[in-house]
Amino acid sequence: MPQLDINGKTVAVETDLDRSLLSLLRDDLDLTGSKYGCGEGQCGACTVLIDEKSARSCITPVRAALGKKITTIEGLEKSGRLHPLQEAFLETEALQCGYCTSGMIMSGISLLRKNPNPPREEILRQMEGNVCRCGDYLRIVAALEKAARAIKEARK
Amino acid sequence: MIPRGFEYFAPRALNEAVSLLQQLGPDAKILSGGQSLIPMMKLRLASPPYIVDINRIPDLNYVSEANGSLRIGALVRESDLEISPLVGSGYRLLADTTKVIADPLVRNQATVCGNLAHGDPANDHPATMLALEATIVAISPRGEREISIRDFFTGLFSTALQPDEILKEIRVPTPPPRSGGAYLKMERKVGDYATAGVAVQITLDEAGVCQRAGVGLTNVSFIPLKAAKVEDFLKGKPLDAAAIKQASEIAAAESQPMDDIRGSADYKRDLVRVLTARALKQAIDRAKGGA
Numbered sequence: 001m002p003q004l005d006i007n008g009k010t011v012a013v014e015t016d017l018d019r020s021l022l023s024l025l026r027d028d029l030d031l032t033g034s035k036y037g038c039g040e041g042q043c044g045a046c047t048v049l050i051d052e053k054s055a056r057s058c059i060t061p062v063r064a065a066l067g068k069k070i071t072t073i074e075g076l077e078k079s080g081r082l083h084p085l086q087e088a089f090l091e092t093e094a095l096q097c098g099y100c101t102s103g104m105i106m107s108g109i110s111l112l113r114k115n116p117n118p119p120r121e122e123i124l125r126q127m128e129g130n131v132c133r134c135g136d137y138l139r140i141v142a143a144l145e146k147a148a149r150a151i152k153e154a155r156k
Numbered sequence: 157m158i159p160r161g162f163e164y165f166a167p168r169a170l171n172e173a174v175s176l177l178q179q180l181g182p183d184a185k186i187l188s189g190g191q192s193l194i195p196m197m198k199l200r201l202a203s204p205p206y207i208v209d210i211n212r213i214p215d216l217n218y219v220s221e222a223n224g225s226l227r228i229g230a231l232v233r234e235s236d237l238e239i240s241p242l243v244g245s246g247y248r249l250l251a252d253t254t255k256v257i258a259d260p261l262v263r264n265q266a267t268v269c270g271n272l273a274h275g276d277p278a279n280d281h282p283a284t285m286l287a288l289e290a291t292i293v294a295i296s297p298r299g300e301r302e303i304s305i306r307d308f309f310t311g312l313f314s315t316a317l318q319p320d321e322i323l324k325e326i327r328v329p330t331p332p333p334r335s336g337g338a339y340l341k342m343e344r345k346v347g348d349y350a351t352a353g354v355a356v357q358i359t360l361d362e363a364g365v366c367q368r369a370g371v372g373l374t375n376v377s378f379i380p381l382k383a384a385k386v387e388d389f390l391k392g393k394p395l396d397a398a399a400i401k402q403a404s405e406i407a408a409a410e411s412q413p414m415d416d417i418r419g420s421a422d423y424k425r426d427l428v429r430v431l432t433a434r435a436l437k438q439a440i441d442r443a444k445g446g447a
Contacts, residue, residue, distance in 0.1 A: 018164055039157065041195045042347065044261055053235070053264040059194040060265075063164055064187070064209060107261065114239075128346040129259030 002066055006031070007075025013062060021065050022046045022057035025072060033073035033102045037131075044130030047103035048072050054110035054129070073102035076109070084154070085109055088147035089140075096134035104130050108144050117148055159197035166209045170295060173210055173322060178297050180206045182319035187211070188231060189266035191258070192274050210322065219243065225291075226250075226328040234263035234271070247328065248442055249337025249357050253284045256339070259347045272308070273323045275315040275379075278349035282309060282380030283372030284339055285326065287355040292316075293325040300324070309379040335359040336442030338435045341374065342427055344418060350375045351418040354407070354431040356439045358390065364444075366390045371432070376411035376424055383410045386432070395440050404433035 002013045006029070015028060025031040025048070034057055037045030041059040048057045049071040076083040085108050088094070095101045104127070111118060111126040118126065123144050132140065165180075167173040177184055185204035187193055188211065196202040210216070216231040219240050226247060228237070237243050237254040244251045257263055257271070257280050271281040272292065285305045292303040294317055308316050317323060331337070341353035353374030359367045369390035371383040386407045393399050413424035 018159075018162060040198055041191065041262070044259075047261060054261050055265055056261050059190060059198065061164070061190075061194070063166065064190065064211065110260070110264070125255075126260050129261035 002063075004062070004065060004070060005068065006070045007072060013066075015062065017061065017063040017066075019062050020058050021048070021060040021062050021070070024062050025057060031072050031074050034106075035099055035102060037099065037103075042131070043100070044103045044107060045100055047106040047130065049106055049110060052110070052113060054107045056129075071106075073105060076105070083109065084150040085112065085143065085147040088143040088150060092139050092143040092146055094136060094139040094143035096136050100130060100132045100134075104132065104140055108140075108147070111144070112148060112151065116151060118144070120145070157198045157200065159194075160200065160203040162197075162203075162205055162207050164207045164209065166212050168212050168214075170210075170213050170216070170322070170324070173208055173213060174295060174297055174320065176208050177320040177322070180208070184208050184319070186273070186322060188270040188273075189233065189262075191262045191266040192270070192276065216324070221246075221330060224330050226330060228268050228326040228328070230267065230269045230322065230324050232268050234258075234266050234268060235260070237268055238263060246330065247288075247337075249284055249288060249339055249355060249439075250328065252337070252339035253280050253355065256280065256341050256343075262347070269323045269326055272326065273315060273317060275309060275311075275313045277309075277312065277378060277380050278375040279380075280339070280341065280350065280353055280374055283353055283355040283374040285328070286372030286380060286382040287337065287357040287370035288328050288331075289370055290329075291327040292323060293327065294318075294321040295324045296321040302327075306382060312378045331357065332359055334361070334443050335368075336439040336444070337370075338438035338442065340431045340435045340438075342431065349418075352376050352411070352413065352424050352427040352431060354428060354435045356432070356435040358395070358436070358439050358443055360395070360440070360443045363394070365392065365394050371407065373407065373411055373428060375418075376413040376428055378412075381411065383407050383432075385410050395436070400433050400436045400440075403436060404429045407432040 004011045035045035037043035046058040184206035187209040216229040218229040234254045290305045337357035339355045341350045355372040357370040369387045371386045373381040408425045408429035411428045413421045
């Protein structure tokens with residue numbers, strides 16, 4: 001039976017493999033943190049990490065993800081502690097309705113893994129694929145900057 | 157939306173993929189990054205009955221220099237090109253281009269070769285590759301063949317690739333010394349296609365006279381446009397302010413834009429003029445060793 005590696009767990013997949021990864025995550029596996037926004041690969045609400053890189057799960061067929069390491073927002077918490085970027089989103093109140101938040105955080109993590117200390121310009125450029133309809137962008141950028149500082153502090 | 161049903165194949169070798177294409181016939185589509193094809197399928201603009209996913213084929217993900225050219229394999233993602241030191245130092249036009257394609261989520265998955273094979277005049281790499289005089293390597297059951305980029309784009313969403321051919325590699329000639337390039341694009345909002353885009357690649361001689369010029373235009377015709385009149389005009393001329401001005405006017409006249417939601421044809425022609433002048437200035441600065 002085909003298997004997926006989701007948040008470090010091996011999951012057997014008994015479904016039509018041509019479905020979108022997002023639909024499998026939400027409807028079958030109850031991982032509803034990834035959101036269905038536009039469904040057309042425009043808004044970024046469905047962002048997950050595939051082999052550590054941010055990707056839109058609404059335009060990723062399940063079959064294309066077989067054998068790859070998938071991380072969703074549910075996979076970020078480690079032994080009861082949120083990821084520093086999740087903490088930073090809460091502390092800076094970087095959300096209003098919250099629908100874009102998990103996608104924003106997954107894109108942000110992809111960015112911080114590539115560049116742990118991104119200048120503001122780089123944050124703006126690398127977060128271009130995620131849309132916030134509430135317009136909370138300034139706080140989202142602030143949250144990313146805060147998380148970058150927190151990660152740096154934690155490494156000292 | 158949900159795409160129509162399709163049969164999915166994931167060959168693990170290139171020759172297997174090629175024979176699958178031959179077997180399945182012209183209705184099969186190749187899936188690489190899937191950032192154009194899958195949205196098109198979800199919107200039901202395309203409903204291919206067969207998908208041949210080439211992502212599990214080994215040895216197609218390379219960016220390297222050999223025999224005087226940069227080689228980009230079929231599975232190289234835009235984000236790979238974006239962080240390649242080789243591309244960043246020696247192929248500034250390519251580096252410029254890859255940075256402004258769609259958004260980071262798309263660039264993590266989308267392939268450079270797919271950007272050409274899709275045959276969309278709104279895509280960015282076609283203009284770039286026209287300016288750089290790239291060569292396309294296609295593989296089929298009959299073996300490999302090389303296609304000049306000049307002959308590659310044959311119509312709207314149409315290329316010189318046969319239904320049983322796979323775009324295996326792009327070869328970009330390594331620019332000689334005193335070369336420079338730049339890509340400039342105007343987009344209405346992040347992730348939108350270009351209202352217009354201009355790719356310029358030039359080589360100067362020691363006296364600053366233009367030896368070679370390549371100019372490609374994005375989204376101002378039904379196919380990616382090679383601005384041959386501008387190229388001819390630039391060759392043999394010292395590239396001073398007057399030459400830049402005249403070249404940009406020729407580019408505007410050579411473009412064939414249409415009125416659409418991104419603007420009127422007149423506006424786009426003027427945009428081509430402005431972007432050509434700016435891209436030329438930047439390319440000249442870079443050819444002279446500047447940033």
